[in-house]
Amino acid sequence: MGRLLGAQLRRDRWQLAIWVGGAGLLAFAAASAVGAEFAAEADRRGIVALAATNPAFMFLRGVPDGIEVGAVVFFTTFAFLGVMAGLLSTFLVVRHTRADEGLGRIELLGGGAATRTAPLVATLLLALLANALLGGAVGVGMLGAGLDAARAMLTGLTVAAIGLVFAGAAAIAAQLLPSSRGANGVSAAVVGGAYLIRGAGDALATPSADLTSAESSWLSWLSPIGWGQRVRPFGDIDLWPLLLCLGAAALLAGVALRLRASRDLGASLLQERPGRARAGRSLRSAGGLAWRLQRPTLLGWAAGAAVLGTMAGALAPAVADALDSNAALSELIRRLSPSTRGDALDIFTTAILGLAGVLAAAAGVQAMVRLRSEESEDRAELLLAAPLRRWRWMLAHVAVACLSVGVVALCAGLAAGIAFSMTGYPERLGSSVGAAAAHIPTALVFVGLVGVIFGVLPRLTAPLGWGLLTLGIVVGQFGDLLQLPQAVQDVSPFAHSPGLPADRLEPAALVVLATLAALAVALGVAAFRRRDVRS
Structure with a gap:
């Protein structure tokens, strides 16, 4: 297992460095910019009031949850960081499962001492490591910009938990679909759908009387990104949505492993239709x-x-x-x-x-x-x-x-x-x-x-x-x-x-x-x- 994980990590080392470094830089730059541009409480109150009364802003960014610097940084960047974690996880999982299976790499591993589910287990461990690094980079970036250490690291942990949910969903898609293109498409659609559902729930949010926060509608509960948003790292912290993310990730990973153990190499639970014997004129x-x-x-x-x-x-x-x-x-x-x-x-x-x-x-x-x-x-x-x-x-x-x-x-x-x-x-x-x-x-x-x-x-x-x-x-x-x-x-x-x-x-x-x-x-x-x- 260690050798499998090491081989996958070596293949992805540069891509992971770009994803992790980019997320950390975005978190640091956003936190630094908010701290400098909206240093005065009146300025932060104005931008939060605008967001709380503007459904378009909340659809794109999220709902505000206070006027502190950390709270403003969180609601303006968290949804995008969640999408980044989701896309990183889905592309990584499909690349090392269905794509490697289609190219014959997993068949070579199966001819040795590796068990049927070993490559998928190694991939899920790599997804865990990648999201831990991504979340750590986000937390360190916010910490480096002067935000509270515990709340910054909780933000990073929440981003990582969202990525793990999408990693489990991608692992299931890789078992269901016969090609890496199909699995990538469905997995990316799940990430995009989660963003849109969260956006719809936030657009219908109810602003508070003083316009310093807003409460999302029930629709946001249908999205893992919405779960992470409800942790409120820079407000009244609620850890139950974070535990929901981790539990969902573990459940999806378990289902993916069970599906992999029950199917043949190269097969899929959803079969492709056989094409015609002769190509049409359009081809x-x-x-x-x-x-x-x-x-x-x-x-x-x-x-x-x-x-x-x-x-x-x-x-x-x-x-x-x-x-x-x-x-x-x-x-x-x-x-x-x-x-x-x-x-x-x-x-x-x-x-x-x-x-x-x-x-x-x-x-x-x-x-x-x-x-x-x-x-x-x-x-x-x-x-x-x-x-x-x-x-x-x-x-x-x-x-x-x-x-x-x-x-x-x-x-x-x-x-x-x-x-x-x-x-x-x-x-x-x-x-x-x-x-x-x-x-x-x-x-x-x-x-x-x-x-x-x-x-x-x-x-x-x-x-x-x-x-x-x-x-x-x-x-x-x-x-x-x-x-x-x-x-x-x-x-x-x-x-x-x-x-x-x-x-x-x-x-x-x-x-x-x-x-x-x-x-x-x-x-x-x-x-x-x-x-x-x-x-």
Whole structure:
């Protein structure tokens, strides 16, 4: 077991270092920035009051729980740290279970002294170690910024516990699904769903009379991230939700081990349907093949975007009623956000459809990362041995990636518009679709960047591609909080994405983003044509 764990740790040492270091730096930078930017109690009271009365803010970040520096840091960063822990855990578990099984590595281990469940046990131990390191980095980062030591370390422990819950869920997905792509997709959807459910519960939160805190609705109890939020490390500490996270993680891990012990190597509890004996006409072209390979993934992203858009419209009456019933809250939002044109419902819609832009970018990145999988697993070499030009093969996948971006964004906008129409706001149908579509050029920039990485540094396509997307999100979401210079914030494409309907549309910015995306794709294709095909 020690050798298995050591081998897995060696393979993941650099990825773990990036995840752990990034989480620690984010926690330290956020705590330092809040302590410097909102040193005065009056300033913290103002930002907390804005959050407690703004459903969009609470959907994205969480519910406030006091005006102390630590409390402000916690509610502004905890949900994002929980997502980081979840994605780290799910990718790690699937990589060392279903992916290694598909590549034949676990079969080699099974031919030796390793038992059937030993690789999964080693993976779960590695997930425990990785989340402990991640949580420790978060705690040390907050401690280094001057926050209370015990409460900072409790925050890190809570983040680690959330990661363990998602690790157990990913272990079950690896037993149920026949491919690593399917297991990764379902596991990532669980993380995203937990974030959205927590966001919906927080958007419906009830603010306190003095606007220094808010109480989430019952929906947040359906999300592990919501459980962690209720620990309240910088408020009235409640350890029962933390114990719930640890208990759920242990239960899910036990179920995964039981499922692994009862199935054959290479099998899955959910079987793939056998394909047809002969390919259809659509598979006779590079574009048709790329579409067939990416279609299930695109459908998954589109479904997630549709759920997100539906939430925007479904929560609209609650947001409007909360503001209509209290004119003082509406006035406070206008006073604390003087630069915003729209009303509170516009701000809420902008925030949720902004997340749709992030989903669209992630769908495009995943479609482009598939290029590297096709190359490293030698399928690209077989195709390129036929009379198929390199540029045509790569552009086929680029076209599917661009299609993925457009479909995901428009599904979110259309779902939001339909939900608005059903809840009494039919005039928002067209504006919702337009607001979601405005994020497409920004998402296409990431498609182009991954294309450049694939052409120049193919082995780093996945880590650099996802890393750039994560960096863009952090700079775009936390740039103001971290007091980053405006020049640094402008590097992120998300900083130039129009926030409709609350902000004004600037067509010039969209044209520049689309041009940059096209130039990046052209550069990536040119670089791929000049290098060798590598495994």
